[in-house]
Amino acid sequence: MKNNNLFPCLLALVFLISPLQAQKTEKTSPEFLQYTNSKWVDSIMETLTPKERIAQLIMVAAYSNRGSQHKKEILKLINEQKIGGLVFFQGDPKSQLELLNDYQLASKVPLLGAMDAEWGLGMRLDNTISYPYQMALGAIRDDSLVYDLGQEVARQLKRTGLHLNFAPVVDVNNNPNNPVINYRSFGENRENVAQKGIAYMRGMQDANLLTSAKHFPGHGDTDTDSHHALPQINHPFNRLDSLEMYPFKELINAGGSGVMVAHLDIPALDSTGVPSTLSKAIITGILKDRLGFKGLIITDAMNMKGVTKGNAPGVVDKDAILAGNDLLEYTEDVPKAIEEVSKAIKQGLISQNELDQRVRKVLAAKQWVGLNNYKKQSTKNILKEINTGHAKFLNRKLVEASLTVLKNKNSILPLRKLDTLKIASISFGAQKQTQFQKSLNLYAEVKSFQVKANATAAEVAALKQKLSAYNLVIGGIHDDSRFPRNTMKFSKAVQQFIGELSKEENSIFSYFKNPYSLNKIAGIEDATGLILTYQDTKTTQDLAAQLIFGGVGANGRLPVSIGDKFKSGDGEDVKGKLRLKYTVPEDAGMNSKVLFHGVDSLMQEAIKKKATPGGQILVAKNGKVVLHKAYGYHKYSDTIKVKKNDLYDLASVTKISSALPALMKLQDEGKFSLDASIDDYLPYFKHSNKAGIPFRQILAHQARFKPWIPYWKNTLRKNGSYKWYTFKKDSSRRFPIKVSENLWLHRNYQKKMFKAIKKSELEDEAKYKYSGLAFYLLPAIVEEISGEDFRKYINENFYDKLGATTLGYNPMKSYKKSRIVPTEHDYLFRHKPIHGMVHDEGAIMMGGVSANAGLFSTANDLAKLMQMYLNMGTYAGHRYIDETTLRDWTKTQFPDNDNHRGVGFDKPYLQYKGENSNTAKDASKASFGHTGFTGIMAWMDPEEDLLYLFLSNRVLPSRSNTRLYQLNTRTKIQQVLYDAMK
The missing domain is CATH 3.20.20.300 (Glycoside hydrolase, family 3, N-terminal domain)
Structure with missing residues (x-):
């Protein structure tokens, strides 16, 4: 050499x-x-x-x-x-x-x-x-x-x-x-x-x-x-x-x-x-x-x-x-x-x-x-x-711990008051919806736009016009390279656009590129919120979106200096756990192998045996969504796969998701009492046999009410045709309520339904008997007490604040039919396949708006309301219902009368009955929830901080399909959740 x-x-x-x-550390060989x-x-x-x-x-x-x-x-x-x-x-x-x-x-x-x-x-x-x-x-x-x-x-x-x-x-x-x-x-x-x-x-x-x-x-x-x-x-x-x-x-x-x-x-x-x-x-x-x-x-x-x-x-x-x-x-x-x-x-x-x-x-x-x-x-x-649940969880932990918030003016992160925001997201350097944008939409309705890296000034100008309808813009700045190089390939028009948006009062950027390249975009340091993820992957995109809404927090610190914009060590702490976190089972102490294998195999069995064409399942523990999956198809003969953003008919889960939260809130305000009766709020019932029966008994299904009334049958003549004051083939001022494409109900027929409830006989003995009759009346009671339209009341006080945008009535007014999962082929009443309208006959005759049935939702949006219950009345830093109220309503009301129900909520049977029980063996006595006729289950266990949602359309093609019950799929899956915790 x-x-x-x-x-x-x-x-x-x-x-x-x-x-x-001199060396700092004592030397070790x-x-x-x-x-x-x-x-x-x-x-x-x-x-x-x-x-x-x-x-x-x-x-x-x-x-x-x-x-x-x-x-x-x-x-x-x-x-x-x-x-x-x-x-x-x-x-x-x-x-x-x-x-x-x-x-x-x-x-x-x-x-x-x-x-x-x-x-x-x-x-x-x-x-x-x-x-x-x-x-x-x-x-x-x-x-x-x-x-x-x-x-x-x-x-x-x-x-x-x-x-x-x-x-x-x-x-x-x-x-x-x-x-x-x-x-x-x-x-x-x-x-x-x-x-x-x-x-x-x-x-x-x-x-x-x-x-x-x-x-x-x-x-x-x-x-x-x-x-x-x-x-x-x-x-x-x-x-x-x-x-x-x-x-x-x-x-x-x-x-x-x-x-x-x-x-x-x-x-x-x-x-x-x-x-x-x-x-x-x-x-x-x-x-x-x-x-x-x-x-x-x-x-x-x-x-x-x-x-x-x-x-x-x-x-x-x-x-x-x-x-x-x-x-x-x-x-x-x-x-x-x-x-x-x-x-x-x-x-x-x-x-x-x-x-x-x-x-x-x-x-x-x-x-x-x-x-x-x-x-x-x-x-x-x-x-x-190699690719174990622990290995995947570690990857998420590392990404989450690295998230670095460089700007957070006015504590814009995490976002609050969703009901005041109209949000647009822009993925710069993308040509289709990104994982970042998909994850943003888990929390709220966010309109997605994409801007190509080489977009022209004209293309940018066209987008600017569309953005005028929004009061918050979230930008994702993406990389076109497998590795985060210190390069900037955005056109001058795109870079200028980013700089202009950064000067707006409400602008949040998540930067998925090499941190050094931040120095190449003039003005980005002026953004109200600026997040750095260091690289562009599905995981960084997902967690950055969750950070914006408070699903996760951030405490990373910049490891390098970026020109004169930022110095090594810069970074602000942002607290998480504000809203649901979307993660892996190990993050909540659950075994992913047990969880996924158990749930997947039971769902595959149910689909194979035609218990349901498909479904959605969501599981959250400790406020962390550890399983959120779609299975199967919309129909047995269909090619349309179920997606996680498809809407299902919630059937009787509507009971705990609509009027119930409204009544609890009104009770907190001193405007409603469980000791009061129907006639206290609807004077029409004062001289009926329902007068004086307290709501605690009514909502615990111990008021001697008949289970149901087949209202639609009362519209028929003996020859099978409809009575003249009930239905017409075309809509008009007198017949404005759509029941199906060629069937429109008289505007006053709801009064006849109320009359039928008022005149219905009572059972002889005051014991547990499930009845939906009172739930038809609850929207009117909420309106009478609050002075507001029922839908407006629950939207403004619950769904909008929660960001539960798909949770609502009559989904065809807001969503494409292709996103709504069909239910039964109704050969008795409507003589049509039911798709996009509520399955329950009584609810559709109420214009689709009832507390008995009528709500549609994705599992994800329903989870937000249910998690609020599990949190004993709070979500995202806002108290919706007083904790003492929720604890009272979700406890067994009349156990001495062999009645396991809460106030409106279902509870585990007082004695476990094996496969005939309504819950898994390991579900605690403190747990509560409800099931729905179309194949729905929503259940919460506060002792384990566990939320379980099962959405399906088991009534397709007919309600006579009871295989879901015979297989006991819903409660078997629920038991898997407890097994995964062991």
């Missing part, structure tokens, strides 16, 4: 000029070194020829997606050259492990398997998880999460047969234009980089995986990619020592097992101009002698132009060994490399003893990872075992 003779002088000069700083002179290492050394010992220091590139010819080439290197290890690149876990098993079988000495998996297996392998890039991890304030990442990444790598991760990157990225490190760095703050690096390293090493801190002595301040050329760093030694090398020193002292050396030209450390990978002054002089590092020293890939330019294959590998490296990554010409190192030994450039010590070090590392007792690994269930 050309610089060898200069080494002593240069090294002496360096340390005379600037002594290295790498654990694997304890095996350097073990019996196993001794035994292996005895079997190795001089050339085979050199080969132990060589690792070649291996792929699991390159076919049989590539496999033959690797096997040839193993059989003929006796290489020491493999560095795996593209492929998939199963194929990789199958190959590695074969390679290990062919190898004389077990092979060391390595990978560049900085953000997990997803960096290299298909069908695996990509965790956040290190720039995002740098924003996290809880280092224990980074440790957990290390543990999980180690588990996954080991499951694919590997032993060494070329991570963490501990380069301090202080150059925004760095093309090769950048988002791969924890940031620009040396202490933060060191702390995160140590946490990640310890997590992996505590899980028995070797690590490699990179790229020594620091690749952060370059504007050249060493894959393509040799970057030069011209800082003085003091700066390099105190900044670039600081994290490496900290990781070395913390017991890091490996260090990877970069391909860099650093005149202050070696004036000869050779790459640092080939510099004895840097590797032996500084890393080994001065920093005292005794672990594995690994080269960066030996095929990169930063080291290969001007250096011949084999010769360059020899120079790397002479410089002090222990492992050569990605050697291009293995026979030549072995030959050149052999020559160097003969020439006395390196002694056999010195080389043997490095071989022992490599073998010791192999023993530490268990290769002295190597066993073939099974590929069975490998994908499931």
Whole structure:
């Protein structure tokens, strides 16, 4: 090597000029070194020829997606050259492990398997998880999460047969234009980089995986990619020592097992101009002698132009060994490399003893990872075992913890008072609705727009006109690259538009790009709300949307400075848990495997046995939605799949979702009493047999009321035709109530229904008997007490505030028929398939508006009201109902009379009756809810903070289809929820 003779002088000069700083951490040696002179290492050394010992220091590139010819080439290197290890690149876990098993079988000495998996297996392998890039991890304030990442990444790598991760990157990225490190760095703050690096390293090493801190002595301040050329760093030694090398020193002292050396030209450390990978002054002089590092020293890939330019294959590998490296990554010409190192030994450039010590070090590392007792690994269930619920949950936790709020003027985040907002969302750089926009719509009605990256001024102007109808604009700024590059490809018109929106009073932006690129958009720092996610994935989009509405919080801190706009460390805390959080079961302490398998299999059984064509299920625990899925089709013979935003007829769940919350609120205001009776609010009933019966008895179904009245039958003559004052084929002023396409009801017929209720006889005995009669009267009672239209009252006081936009009556007035799931083919009354109108005959004769039935909703919007109940009257910081009122209404009212019901709410049977019970065995006695005739169930368990919604159309094609009851699907699924908590 050309610089060898200069080494002593240069090294002496360096340390005379600037002594290295004292280390902060007490020094710990790498654990694997304890095996350097073990019996196993001794035994292996005895079997190795001089050339085979050199080969132990060589690792070649291996792929699991390159076919049989590539496999033959690797096997040839193993059989003929006796290489020491493999560095795996593209492929998939199963194929990789199958190959590695074969390679290990062919190898004389077990092979060391390595990978560049900085953000997990997803960096290299298909069908695996990509965790956040290190720039995002740098924003996290809880280092224990980074440790957990290390543990999980180690588990996954080991499951694919590997032993060494070329991570963490501990380069301090202080150059925004760095093309090769950048988002791969924890940031620009040396202490933060060191702390995160140590946490990640310890997590992996505590899980028995070797690590490699990179790229020594620091690749952060370059504007050249060493894959393509040799970057030069011209800082003085003091700066390099105190900044670039600081994290490496900290990781070395913390017991890091490996260090990877970069391909860099650093005149202050070696004036000869050779790459640092080939510099004895840097590797032996500084890393080994001065920093005292005794672990594995690994080269960066030996095929990169930063080291290969001007250096011949084999010769360059020899120079790397002479410089002090222990492992050569990605050697291009293995026979030549072995030959050149052999020559160097003969020439006395390196002694056999010195080389043997490095071989022992490599073998010791192999023993530490268990290769002295190597066993073939099974590929069975490998994908499931890698992509576990815990692994997915960790990814969400890391993304959530990295969310950084840079602006939050007037505490706009999280959004409140949804009933005052008309919201538009714009996804910049997208051409169709994004996950960000879909997730925003989980919380409120948000109109979605998209702006192409190259949009013209005319296209922008057209959108501006549409935005005039909205008082809040939420922008998502998206990336067009797989990696978050520091680039800006938006047209001038788009950038100007973003700047203009930022100056509006109510503008929120979520930035899904590289943070450095924020500096390229003038004015974005003026936005009322500004969120930084560091990269663009479905998970970052989803959680950013949840942050805006308070489903999650944020406490991330910016790990780099962004021009003059923001400084490293900037960020504001925003509290979460305001509204429902959409997450994975493990976030709520539930087992995703038990939950998803159990629910999916029961739903598939129900659909297969034609108990229902499809359905929606939503499960929330601790205010966290852990399952939200759509199953099957709208009809058995249909091709329209159920979607999560389709609306279902809620049937009797309307009872607890419409008049009931209204009456509880009116009770809180002193305007309604459970001790009062119907005639107290509707004088028409004063002289009826219903007078004086208290509402507590009525709503607990213990008022002796008849179960139901077939109102529609009273409209028929003996010959089957309709009486003249009941129905007409066409609408008119006298017949305005639509019952079906060619059936319109007389405007006064509701009075006849009330009369029928008034005159109906009472049962002989005051005991539990389910009756819907009083619920037809409740809307009129709410109107009488409040002085407001019933629908307006419940919309303004509940649904609008909750953001439950689909929860309402007569959905055809607001939604396309294709979004509404059909119910029964009515051959008795309407003689048509029922689609878009309420199934219940009495409710449709009330104009579709009744407290007995009539509400439609998605599971998601119904969940908001039910979660308010589960929260004992509050949601999103607003109290809707007093807690004492809710606790009273949801408790069993007349247990001594063998009546299990609450006030309006259903409750578990007083004694569990097995499959004949109305709830799962494990549902607590404190739980409450309701079921619906069309195949609905809404149930809440305050003891477990558990919400369960089951929406279906089991009445298709006919109400005589009772298979859903026979299979007991709803309560069996409910039991799965409790099983998943165990």
